[in-house]
Amino acid sequence: MSGRKMTLVFSLVVSLDLLVPGDVTYASEPEHNHCRQHRFGEFSDWSEPVNLGPSINTEFNEMHLAISADELSVFLATDRPGGFGGLDLWVAQRPNRHADWGPAQNLGPNFNTSLVDFCPYLSSDGHWLFFCSNGFGGFGGEDLFASFREDTGDNLGWQEPFNLGEGVNSELDDGDPNVYVEPETGAVTMYPSWSRNSIARSLMRIPPSGVMGWKYS
Numbered sequence: 710m711s712g713r714k715m716t717l718v719f720s721l722v723v724s725l726d727l728l729v730p731g732d733v734t735y736a737s738e739p740e741h742n743h744c745r746q747h748r749f750g751e752f753s754d755w756s757e758p759v760n761l762g763p764s765i766n767t768e769f770n771e772m773h774l775a776i777s778a779d780e781l782s783v784f785l786a787t788d789r790p791g792g793f794g795g796l797d798l799w800v801a802q803r804p805n806r807h808a809d810w811g812p813a814q815n816l817g818p819n820f821n822t823s824l825v826d827f828c829p830y831l832s833s834d835g836h837w838l839f840f841c842s843n844g845f846g847g848f849g850g851e852d853l854f855a856s857f858r859e860d861t862g863d864n865l866g867w868q869e870p871f872n873l874g875e876g877v878n879s880e881l882d883d884g885d886p887n888v889y890v891e892p893e894t895g896a897v898t899m900y901p902s903w904s905r906n907s908i909a910r911s912l913m914r915i916p917p918s919g920v921m922g923w924k925y926s
Contacts, residue, residue, distance in 0.1 A: 761783075761810060762810055764809070764811060764812055764813050765785065765801060765810055769787060769789040770787060770789075770796070771785055771786070771787045771789075772785065772786050772787070772796075772827065773785060773786040773827050775829040775838075777831055777861075778835060781802060781805070781806070782800060782801070782802050782831075782864055783800065783801050784799070784800050784816075784829040785800075785801075786798055786799075786827035786828065786829065791815060792815055793818065793821040793826075794822070794824070795822070795823060795824045795825045796825045796826055797815055797821040797826055798815075798816045798820045798826050798829055798840060799815050799816060800814055801813040801814070814864070814865065816865070817865070819856070819867065819869055820840065820842075820856070820870060822842060822844025822845060824842070824843050824844035825851070826842040826844055827841060827842070828840055828841045828884050828885050828886065830887060832888060834861070835858075835861035836857055836859075836861060837856070837857055838855065838856050838858070839853060839855050839886040840853075840854055840886070841853050841854070841884035843882075845872070847872045847878055848878040848880055849879070849880035851884045852873070852878040853872075853877055853878055853883050853884065853901060854872055854873065855871060856871075882902075883901055883902075884902050885900075885902035886899060886900075886901050887900040887901075888900075
């Protein structure tokens, strides 16, 4: 992304019911076959699991791992000492894929509160970090947030996070963001975890002209 800046674009939406049909698609478990499916060949067997070491794993809780495309940075949620309380977002680095992880660093007060800050998701280009929190206010429960950085090598160089807004967030818990950007069109598909209407899991597709999209300049 050298030489160009990527920003998130939002359109104001008063209610999801006001969206043009097709702008946002919800799919519960029985409807998953409406989504695009890809066929792959036979996968190889999984290797034996390897502990990521004492920088990542402690006697406290570690969860929601997000690793960069080059496998040199890893973001996680943990309640280890040294944070702001509850679950915090931390990051650890290593010089190459065969090295041990260096000491984990707390991402600081822009990302962490005395409550719960967790479920990090790093975009494939490394410029965007999505996460969920119930400590920054918003629409109620846990909300989804995003932050941008110019330098993908600076794990502490994030801009101030912002709430993804109504349509993505609700008065209930909204979390576990997973984002896919269509290479040809730039259309964004987000797969969040929602607790709306007693449906434990849903997915939402957001085209570039809808609630959220990518803009390149």
